């Protein structure tokens with residue numbers, strides 16, 4: 001069993017420009033559980049996690065892992081794995097190559113690479129370029145990277161973003177498995193429904209403050225529960241309810257009892273010898289309660305401390321210390337967070353055919369405080385809800401028993417489907433203008449690198465290369481800033497492009513293998529600037545190599561806009577009917593989310609790729625689809641967002657139009673804020689004209 005670590009947040013406060021993103025956040029996360037860190041967009045989840053990971057400096061308070069701050073950890077990757085909200089990688093690398101680099105930096109044997117690839121189900125595509133990965137595969141690779149040091153703590157920031165249902169299920173299974181192994185699993189999400197099947201415990205944050213900490217079943221508002229109950233002997237039942245102090249109403253369909261659980265009422269009827277004909281629990285969904293909670297309509301009692309789950313590890317559970325309704329967890333006694341099982345409806349007892357006597361119940365003033373006991377806690381589903389602990393894989397089971405032939409065939413088919421889809425990545429959360437003052441000292445990153453056997457960067461620039469190269473999972477602030485500014489992401493467009501003088505000339509015929517060979521030589525000889533030089537060589541290979549699908553030549557002249565000859569289809573250009581275009585991964589803010597929205601969740605990557613590769617306003621005959629748009633290309637042209645797939649969206653009225661430039665961030669708001677691509681209407685054309693001005697799509 002892997003040793004998990006306790007995470008503790010004590011009075012963590014963080015302000016940006018005087019505005020509190022996190023306020024006096026106090027909580028504890030224990031090993032052996034999946035703890036969901038829930039809150040609406042902008043609630044402060046990522047900020048809190050980044051403070052824990054040493055990427056941001058808190059204004060006040062501490063966040064520790066096993067009692068130490070991130071900066072104090074030796075070999076941090078061996079303690080903490082981190083899956084960022086929108087992972088990105090170097091497009092030309094293979095997963096094997098990427099993970100081998102990470103393994104070396106982490107100081108784990110290269111054999112660990114195959115292990116984690118198998119664990120996340122990427123073994124079969126390990127030697128494929130990451131540019132060909134789907135969003136789901138990219139997420140899996142991020143998980144593989146996070147797990148390479150076999151850490152006791154895994155932190156995932158909105159891991160379900162952009163995943164299809166199968167991917168979400170896989171992620172849930174993986175989290176369950178890791179927690180069951182004794183690790184500490186903290187997963188952030190803005191949707192309770194996404195993680196309620198797997199989360200054992202919840203930390204709910206709203207407007208930077210903790211508003212709930214406890215077991216998921218404790219989120220239910222007991223006072224809003226009601227039960228519909230009926231018996232052939234209604235009079236006897238009414239009397240029993242009244243005597244027990246319940247509030248109830250006589251309805252045509254039965255008796256509605258407020259503030260009670262089915263278990264309580266069932267037990268009451270059984271003890272009174274009343275045969276029930278109906279016993280039905282009615283309660284708001286957890287999602288309803290969650291929404292009320294974060295909107296301040298409901299203040300949930302916090303569980304001061306929770307006992308270990310059955311079979312779990314010792315630990316005090318969650319301690320909520322901030323926010324309305326918070327209780328101080330220090331020294332609190334453990335309470336039983338597990339709810340009793342619901343009592344089945346009682347039946348079989350003899351009953352008389354008695355007419356109900358409303359007089360008998362009217363005017364009674366039952367005391368709802370009476371007659372309750374712990375046996376009546378609401379029934380709850382199995383919090384884990386998982387019968388499998390092995391993540392689904394592509395093509396081959398990750399571990400343990402092989403799947404059946406049928407399952408295997410299905411997985412292979414899914415893998416094929418995924419493999420046909422080009423990769424996209426984006427960082428919707430990177431729209432923040434990161435403030436350098438907020439960033440934890442670079443020393444932290446260098447210390448960490450040094451502790452892992454990587455030489456600290458000799459210069460700030462070197463540090464940037466090193467961190468961005470080594471660690472998309474734990475990016476340094478400068479890498480974030482690059483994305484926030486809409487500049488080329490290191491994962492997609494190597495930084496060396498900013499320093500053209502340093503480009504190593506490669507023969508145009510040099511292929512990736514040659515580039516790797518050179519890279520290997522440099523890495524093998526690597527000194528302090530190893531990572532930086534590795535970047536440069538890769539960058540050069542990417543620019544000068546023949547395969548421009550990943551890094552187009554236009555990057556040598558970043559300000560230049562690609563002029564495509566519309567009458568002359570480009571080499572490898574897809575046909576008008578071809579909605580799958582081999583695109584490089586993009587690091588446009590919002591692209592990942594956009595991908596998901598465009599495809600309605602069914603085939604996100606392909607849908608977005610189709611969109612990005614095809615101008616839906618173009619007359620197909622005269623304007624064949626545009627091939628492989630680049631970051632620069634997209635940065636200077638209007639983006640057209642079809643509402644219902646590319647092929648149907650060739651008319652003006654079928655397209656919603658959004659325009660933007662990388663430097664300013666893409667203005668996808670009218671699509672993203674609505675949560676769904678909207679039906680184009682007559683206003684779209686007007687809006688498009690407004691937004692486009694005189695510019696027109698390529």
Ligand SMILES: Nc1ncnc2c1ncn2[C@@H]1O[C@H](COP(=O)(O)OP(=O)(O)OP(=O)(O)O)[C@@H](O)[C@H]1O
Nearest residue numbers: 016021040041042043044045046047432433434435
């Ligand atoms: N570097 C920054 N500069 C300015 N404001 C910031 C910065 N980082 C975060 N914020 C602000 O702090 C608040 C919390 O942001 P944060 O990203 O932590 O929320 P979140 O809960 O992770 O949201 P989401 O679910 O959308 O990822 C937001 O209002 C955000 O705009």
